[in-house]
Amino acid sequence: MQKVFLRFWCIVVVICLTWQSCGVKYSFTGGSIPENMKTVNVQFFENIAPLVYTPLSQNFTEALKERIRSQSRLSQVDGDAHAMFEGMITGYDIAPVAVEANTDRAAMNRLTITVRVKYTNQLDETGESSFEQSFSQFREFSGMIQSQEETITKEIINLLTEDIYNKAFANW
Template sequence: MNRLKFLALSVFAIFTLSSCGSMSGGYSLSGAAIQPDWQTIYVATFPNYAPQQNPTLSQDLTIAVQDIFRSRTKLKLNSNENSDLIIEGEISGYDVAPQAIQSNDIAAENRLTVYVKIRYINNKDETKSYERTFSAFQPYDGNAMLSTVEPNIVPKIIEDIRDQVFASIAMDW
């Protein structure tokens, strides 16, 4: 019975503290490293320099990164480089590699990996700025053509890279 009371009190405390944070106008945990005086963010279009191309990857990735900062922080999306925070970079790889090779030298599974080089410029705190490459992958059946699985796996890869970029900036990871 004591465990049940402790659990109930813990849940109550978590909900109380989280609602206080949002009512006070402060940042939620999702934007913990973003300071209140940081007001604007500019996310440049990510050009696609990968040897193998996906025609919508540049636009889809750019929009995904813009949307996560717009929806999870109080930063205002800006259309110029005079912003407090700047995210720019390029898609540098879009690679397919065989994974599970069978005895007949045929891949039972392939893996699509996307690499994105990010330059983060923090005009408010230059010590936070960095240049880093992020990557994400999705496996798919070795018998499937990439063109048939791309509509299902590319959005998952974009989501993963978007989340990595967000965590590295907003959570200071």
């Protein structure tokens, strides 16, 4: 048993040393950020969706900043940065997904938020790691949205920022 345990740790050490020798830093949070990337700028994401939830722009922008702050070593700056995030909230839609029997009321609804993101890696001269893409996530709920809107939007924002972070820094 001790030999298996020792062999396991030897493999882990070899893998870590191999990763250290590459020009990219890997972390156990899923990020692979180039070593020479030091700064990031996250612009305000304006809400241009036809249906507007007032705090959404601020909440989304701050959540994306917080995700980057908590899962990377990048310093957030205003102005020019090695990595730039900009975009807008393009969709905030509520649609019925199940109807109650013998009525025309929705038993279950779906809130979908769509965000258009432009990520620019200023250090990548080829532009291959930069992207412009829409991200969507949803949550289903029953009852009236007003009593649950804050909680549901936070859940969706968490999923969106995870997708965006992974696309930018984990090459997913």
